[in-house]
Amino acid sequence: MDVGIDKIGFYVPKDYIDIVELAKARDIDPDKFTIGIGQDKQAVPQPYQDAVTLAASSADSILSADDKKDIGLLIVGTESSVDESKSTAAFLVDLLDLPEDIRSFEIKQACFGATAGLQSAYDFVSLNPGKKALVIASDIARYGIKTPGEVTQGAGSVAMLISESPRVLKLEHKSVYMTRNVGDFWRPTFSKVAFARGKFSNEVYVDFFTTLWDRYQAKYDVTADDFSTMLFHIPYTKMGTKALRTLEGKVSDEKYAELMANYQDSVKFSREVGNLYTGSLYLGLLSYLVNAAKANENLLLFSYGSGAVGEIYSGEIQPGFEKVIDKTSLETMLEQRQKISISDYEKMYEVEYHDGTIVDPAGVDAKFYLSEIKENERIYKKNN
Ligand code: COA
Numbered sequence: 001m002d003v004g005i006d007k008i009g010f011y012v013p014k015d016y017i018d019i020v021e022l023a024k025a026r027d028i029d030p031d032k033f034t035i036g037i038g039q040d041k042q043a044v045p046q047p048y049q050d051a052v053t054l055a056a057s058s059a060d061s062i063l064s065a066d067d068k069k070d071i072g073l074l075i076v077g078t079e080s081s082v083d084e085s086k087s088t089a090a091f092l093v094d095l096l097d098l099p100e101d102i103r104s105f106e107i108k109q110a111c112f113g114a115t116a117g118l119q120s121a122y123d124f125v126s127l128n129p130g131k132k133a134l135v136i137a138s139d140i141a142r143y144g145i146k147t148p149g150e151v152t153q154g155a156g157s158v159a160m161l162i163s164e165s166p167r168v169l170k171l172e173h174k175s176v177y178m179t180r181n182v183g184d185f186w187r188p189t190f191s192k193v194a195f196a197r198g199k200f201s202n203e204v205y206v207d208f209f210t211t212l213w214d215r216y217q218a219k220y221d222v223t224a225d226d227f228s229t230m231l232f233h234i235p236y237t238k239m240g241t242k243a244l245r246t247l248e249g250k251v252s253d254e255k256y257a258e259l260m261a262n263y264q265d266s267v268k269f270s271r272e273v274g275n276l277y278t279g280s281l282y283l284g285l286l287s288y289l290v291n292a293a294k295a296n297e298n299l300l301l302f303s304y305g306s307g308a309v310g311e312i313y314s315g316e317i318q319p320g321f322e323k324v325i326d327k328t329s330l331e332t333m334l335e336q337r338q339k340i341s342i343s344d345y346e347k348m349y350e351v352e353y354h355d356g357t358i359v360d361p362a363g364v365d366a367k368f369y370l371s372e373i374k375e376n377e378r379i380y381k382k383n384n
Contacts, residue, residue, distance in 0.1 A: 144193040
């Protein structure tokens with residue numbers, strides 16, 4: 001039975017900051033941010049948006065009533081969860097009008113969470129023919145104002161519906177993975193912002209890629225010539241470039257040029273949005289699907305989550321995939337955002353809701369939002 005991604009959707013908050021303006025406000029040469037880091041814009045969430053509302057928004061953009069009836073598994077990958085006990089997934093059952101007979105939970109392993117969810121979904125659908133699984137990557141990436149990581153922030157979510165006879169990407173049952181206890185990035189429960197050894201994290205990431213790629217080639221007797229495109233976890237777009245560059249001189253010049261050109265198409269959306277943490281790889285997939293993909297292409301996907309877990313797996317783009325992806329809506333959503341000033345972004349960054357907060361719906365510009373915090377419980381609403 002073929003299993004894989006049948007639908008894929010994306011949501012990004014409506015505000016963004018311009019990376020050149022951020023560089024100037026921090027007294028940094030803009031080329032460092034646009035060329036050295038590889039970003040153009042950074043999504044800024046509203047205080048009434050969080051991992052729950054972002055997840056609801058991307059899932060809502062792809063689910064039909066029939067899909068909802070067939071879903072038996074709901075997994076949310078996130079490292080910006082709002083509750084240490086209740087999962088982001090449990091909140092979504094109401095917001096998305098999902099039936100009760102669903103197994104739902106949240107997965108955390110830094111930016112690897114959604115891939116863990118995707119592979120679990122693959123197993124679930126393979127064992128339960130006719131059933132579907134909804135996997136959502138939802139995060140707000142925060143390093144703090146005026147930190148070196150500030151330029152690599154962002155927010156948004158990617159939702160994927162996993163089913164048999166998938167119309168977008170057939171997942172091949174081929175994968176290699178590894179875990180090492182590494183201190184490259186962490187966020188203790190008391191902290192709203194992440195701590196990172198950024199340069200060390202780059203080194204570990206590249207090492208995971210080269211190690212797993214060697215193992216993948218040996219295990220499945222393949223080379224780079226078997227793939228037209230490699231997709232990477234891209235918290236910022238320079239990071240994947242560093243991994244891809246390790247292939248220079250090891251593959252033919254033509255293959256290297258093809259991989260590099262396709263990589264540029266896969267990072268177009270990320271340049272506009274910034275870091276989605278666990279959704280980053282899947283935003284790269286969506287960007288590639290919208291901007292360049294061709295039917296029957298073989299893709300190699302590299303997932304990485306600090307701490308650290310990595311996995312390389314592969315998939316095949318399905319004929320007719322373009323009919324399932326709402327390219328116009330995605331591009332319109334990106335284009336119709338509004339730029340806010342760096343000082344407005346800084347003010348919004350500091351807003352914190354506490355027990356007793358009631359959000360005025362008149363000021364909400366999103367379908368799903370945090371409406372209230374009552375007895376420390378977060379209560380969500382949707383606008384129809
Ligand atoms: N023009 C063009 N490029 C420039 C430049 C300029 N004026 N000034 C610097 N650069 C380049 C540097 O050469 C470097 O490129 P390289 O990485 O290819 O060597 C890049 O810009 C970044 O410069 P650097 O001095 O290393 O920046 P930094 O000390 O501010 O750190 C990060 C950058 C990415 C390490 C930092 O933003 C960070 O820690 N981010 C968090 C990343 C993370 O934790 N990821 C983990 C999740 S997987």
